[in-house]
Amino acid sequence: MKVLVIGSGGREHALVWKISQSASKPKIYCAPGSAAIGELAAPVAIQPEQVEKLADFATNEKIDLTVVGPELPLTLGIADLFESRGLRIFGPSKTAAQLEGSKAFAKEMLKQINIPTAAFGTFTDAPSAKQYLSERRPPYVVKADGLAAGKGVLICFNSQEAERAVDEILVRRAFGRAGEKIVIEEFLEGEEASFMVLTDGEHILSLASSQDHKRVFDNDQGPNTGGMGAYSPAPVVDQSIHERIQREILTPLLTGLKNKGIRYRGVIYVGLMITKEGPKVLEFNARFGDPECQSIMMRLKSDLIPLLEATIDGKLNDIQPEWYEEAAVCVVLCAAGYPGSYDNGKEIHGLDKLRNWQGGFVFHSGTVKENGRWSTSGGRVLGVTARGHSITAAVEEAYRAVGEISWEGMHYRKDIAYRALTNL
Ligand code: AMP
Numbered sequence: 001m002k003v004l005v006i007g008s009g010g011r012e013h014a015l016v017w018k019i020s021q022s023a024s025k026p027k028i029y030c031a032p033g034s035a036a037i038g039e040l041a042a043p044v045a046i047q048p049e050q051v052e053k054l055a056d057f058a059t060n061e062k063i064d065l066t067v068v069g070p071e072l073p074l075t076l077g078i079a080d081l082f083e084s085r086g087l088r089i090f091g092p093s094k095t096a097a098q099l100e101g102s103k104a105f106a107k108e109m110l111k112q113i114n115i116p117t118a119a120f121g122t123f124t125d126a127p128s129a130k131q132y133l134s135e136r137r138p139p140y141v142v143k144a145d146g147l148a149a150g151k152g153v154l155i156c157f158n159s160q161e162a163e164r165a166v167d168e169i170l171v172r173r174a175f176g177r178a179g180e181k182i183v184i185e186e187f188l189e190g191e192e193a194s195f196m197v198l199t200d201g202e203h204i205l206s207l208a209s210s211q212d213h214k215r216v217f218d219n220d221q222g223p224n225t226g227g228m229g230a231y232s233p234a235p236v237v238d239q240s241i242h243e244r245i246q247r248e249i250l251t252p253l254l255t256g257l258k259n260k261g262i263r264y265r266g267v268i269y270v271g272l273m274i275t276k277e278g279p280k281v282l283e284f285n286a287r288f289g290d291p292e293c294q295s296i297m298m299r300l301k302s303d304l305i306p307l308l309e310a311t312i313d314g315k316l317n318d319i320q321p322e323w324y325e326e327a328a329v330c331v332v333l334c335a336a337g338y339p340g341s342y343d344n345g346k347e348i349h350g351l352d353k354l355r356n357w358q359g360g361f362v363f364h365s366g367t368v369k370e371n372g373r374w375s376t377s378g379g380r381v382l383g384v385t386a387r388g389h390s391i392t393a394a395v396e397e398a399y400r401a402v403g404e405i406s407w408e409g410m411h412y413r414k415d416i417a418y419r420a421l422t423n424l
Pocket of ligand 1: 143189214
């Protein structure tokens with residue numbers, strides 16, 4: 001069997017790592033991959049957005065299964081293209097991926113089918129957006145409609161800040177075409193969690209719950225990032241919240257998609273705020289979260305390939321994955337300056353000490369290897385992911401491993417999973 005994974009970050013490293021353990025012993029390719037992924041998969045020098053080239057490669061190499069990591073190729077229609085060429089691909093169609101690709105599309109859908117979410121308005125011109133703000137109270141949440149690499153959400157604590165955010169996105173186009181439209185939302189209070197499911201368009205299979213840490217500094221301070229760490233399971237998603245997510249969000253969502261003629265096949269990542277009234281949707285992603293994927297792959301006992309194939313074949317009701325009982329924690333190590341500008345090329349020390357680490361795995365998000373030495377090549381650099389018999393044990397093991405690694409300017413949060421630990 002030949003499998004192609006698309007992407008090059010920590011999430012794709014985790015997917016390749018898990019697929020490499022499959023009983024079907026696949027030959028794995030990764031486009032474009034990275035030096036670290038190259039230890040498990042053959043690199044393919046094609047970028048994720050070069051969807052035609054990827055389809056040509058998959059055809060020529062007779063790839064049996066393609067797994068899409070990042071969102072961009074999905075919103076460009078890679079799944080539609082592959083299917084039109086008779087190629088098997090894990091990931092939703094272009095229309096279905098609008099759940100992530102357009103916040104306005106997702107919010108309208110939520111409203112139509114009455115799924116709990118923050119009250120909102122959608123705008124294409126600044127005066128109407130400001131009029132809407134003047135009728136509401138702070139804090140305000142201002143979001144660019146399209147893909148903005150996790151940076152298009154601004155939480156504003158007064159009206160001047162919110163008006164500036166509107167001008168920044170709609171007038172000065174800080175996020176380019178992703179900001180042709182904006183969504184302004186009511187600010188929700190509560191604890192965040194994410195929930196990932198597989199769906200084949202007819203059935204939903206829950207993966208594990210997890211919690212991400214978006215802010216750069218401890219105690220959720222500082223600007224938002226792509227994600228500073230994650231753990232799974234998330235105790236805030238207890239049995240009753242889990243059932244409500246199924247009943248109030250996922251089941252109606254699937255029905256709503258079907259009623260619109262959209263067959264969604266792939267991962268749905270639901271970003272949630274668990275409020276006093278119950279779970280409310282913050283956002284959807286059409287792919288695995290990064291770094292949640294790293295924690296979840298660490299906990300998945302079953303072979304990943306049959307799960308991906310059942311999703312494509314509409315057979316998710318025939319399959320029940322097994323999970324390790326243990327918890328998993330991923331701590332993301334970042335370059336100095338991230339999420340602002342940062343330098344690449346800092347030599348990373350200590351990775352050799354973790355080569356045969358029994359307690360987990362170090363997934364690489366932004367590294368290169370030259371002359372046998374690893375150095376940084378990105379804002380988020382490594383995802384140190386440990387398993388433990390409890391969240392506490394997994395946290396201890398992850399930070400013990402983090403203690404082995406260093407480079408100039410390396411920074412990371414010291415409080416990953418603090419919410420789970422305080423809930424114990
Ligand atoms: P999103 O990409 O839409 O999930 O937004 C990124 C982050 O902004 C979320 O993880 C939350 O921390 C925060 N956020 C987004 N929408 C809201 C909201 N309506 N109320 C409170 N916080 C929000």
